[in-house]
Amino acid sequence: MSVRDVRYLGDPVLREKCQEVEAFDTDVRALVGDLLETMYAEDGIGLAAPQIGVPLRVFVYDVRDDEIEPGVLVNPRIVEATGKQKEVEGCLSIPGLDEVVERSGHVVVEGLDGAGEPVRVEAEGLLSRCLQHECDHLDGVLFIDRVSPLKRRMLLKKWSKMDESVR
Ligand code: NI
Numbered sequence: 749m750s751v752r753d754v755r756y757l758g759d760p761v762l763r764e765k766c767q768e769v770e771a772f773d774t775d776v777r778a779l780v781g782d783l784l785e786t787m788y789a790e791d792g793i794g795l796a797a798p799q800i801g802v803p804l805r806v807f808v809y810d811v812r813d814d815e816i817e818p819g820v821l822v823n824p825r826i827v828e829a830t831g832k833q834k835e836v837e838g839c840l841s842i843p844g845l846d847e848v849v850e851r852s853g854h855v856v857v858e859g860l861d862g863a864g865e866p867v868r869v870e871a872e873g874l875l876s877r878c879l880q881h882e883c884d885h886l887d888g889v890l891f892i893d894r895v896s897p898l899k900r901r902m903l904l905k906k907w908s909k910m911d912e913s914v915r
Contacts, residue, residue, distance in 0.1 A: 796885035
């Protein structure tokens, strides 16, 4: 396992529609290890494969809650989404920016775990937000795409002015 460089807004890999994982080989296991190590090194609560330059449908999460197990989701699908929540959201690929984003309140996500076994995760609150944010990454969608056009323009302007050294 190793800590990988996080890709930042502007890197085309963040806009790719990622491919499904077909086989749970050593490459996929290594990818999951790298995602976990990089997420913890960056102090994030979730990290998707395209964020380390790999356009595959894999992400890891750990919302740092003693009652919520960290996890790995491969080929995830949101099968239920109900209610609404509005909270401030950020992203390791757009450091220094955050904005209020409206998301579903409760979601059920189905997919495979890091060993290729089927899993079903029910979530609300922060975990629900995190799972929706990470699923978006696999379709090339970032949180700045889910705010009003005016706020998006402001965020992009701020991003373009930010010093390279903070990225
Ligand atoms: Ni993100």
